[in-house]
Amino acid sequence: MSTIDYSDIKANLLSVFSRHTKLLIVIQGSPDPDAIASSFFLMKMAELCNCASTIIAGKTISLPQNRELINQLKIPVSFSFPTSFEEYDGYCVVDFQTPAVEGIPASIPCALHIDHHTRTENTIVPEYALYPVDVNSVSTVLAGVMLEPDISFDELATEYLATALAYGIKTDTDNLTIASATDKASFSEMEKLANQEILSMITTMPYSEETLTVISKALLGSINYKNWLITGLGYIPESMRDSLAITADYMLEQEHVTTVIAFALISSDTTVTLDASFRTKNRDLDLNGIIKSITPNGGGRSFKGAFQLDLSYFINYSERHSLWSVVNEATLTNIKKARDNISFYEVRTFFSGFKKQLTDIFYKQES
Ligand SMILES: [Mn+2]
Secondary structure, three states: OOOOOHHHHHHHHHHHHHOOOEEEEEEOOOOOHHHHHHHHHHHHHHHHOOOEEEEEEOOOOOOHHHHHHHHHOOOOEEOOOOOOOOOOOEEEEEOOOOOOOOOOOOOOOEEEEEOOOOOOOOOOOOOEEEOOOOOOOHHHHHHHHHOOOOOOOOHHHHHHHHHHHHHHHHHHOOOOOOOOHHHHHHHHHHHHHOOHHHHHHHHOOOOOHHHHHHHHHHHHHOEEEOOEEEEEEEEEEHHHOOHHHHHHHHHHOOOOOOEEEEEEEEEOOOOEEEEEEEEEOOOOEOHHHHHHHHOOOEEEOOOEEEEEEEOHHHOOOOOHHHHHHHHHHHHHHHHHHHHHOHHHOEOOOOOOOHHHHHOOOOOEEEO
């Protein structure tokens, strides 16, 4: 059914791992289930070749579900960037657009880069690069590798890897609603092998009270601009970073809405970034092109996209309110402009159902 040659991928992965003795596996961006599960799988597969590895995440985990995933499955993720790289003879990046990692010396080669997002340009040539099409998670591909006949983990590792990969596929495909046939095939195989108790516990964990507060703020303060639902959420603490993406997912559930954008200033003691999450129900909407027309610091694929601008320069500016009001206005202006230029990015079908949407009076209309 799948057009992916898992046997070939397996051979390439084994060849990479057998050439290295210790690898650094880097989770770039927010550690989401797909990145965590994929890194966990690579660590275990490297072990089969006597290659050790360390998984590091650049950002702390903000969702309780993801913290539980790591705890329950005993996935060793370190949150501190190494100060010395002497022990490593290569590094791997999975589930991220670029293999470039800031802070890793050029003498350490990129052994592996696997991703399912739109490529961004870079000069690094990984020893093995894999950019599968027709999948919506890296976990989908690695699940296929795991099922290869001569790959065998012990019983507990099999159960834990399958649980992680199943959850990785599930979250990246919005509960399989945007899953391809390949995603679905991998998921159903992993689900059979997974620890049902842990999988259902993680899957059914409720949103935190803080996240629900952000969601309700979004629903009350949204602007409907030509059927794009846009909301600026002010400051959100770094520890709650993932609330932004969850809020965007939630907003998209609203009737008569085709596309949503939620943005906020994500702040810690030392950093401020403008983060924006894009979601659409329109498969043909070129979110990547739209986001790139706003800023080069982001991108998208089918249904989802994001950008992130580092504004830490303003960290010592105490008038948080004025900073937000400038950022809010500028961002709304840029998003509206992108919406006005939509015909450039649209392939087809956007205006089907447009009439019905005109009757939408639930949200404040702006034109
Ligand atoms: Mn992913």
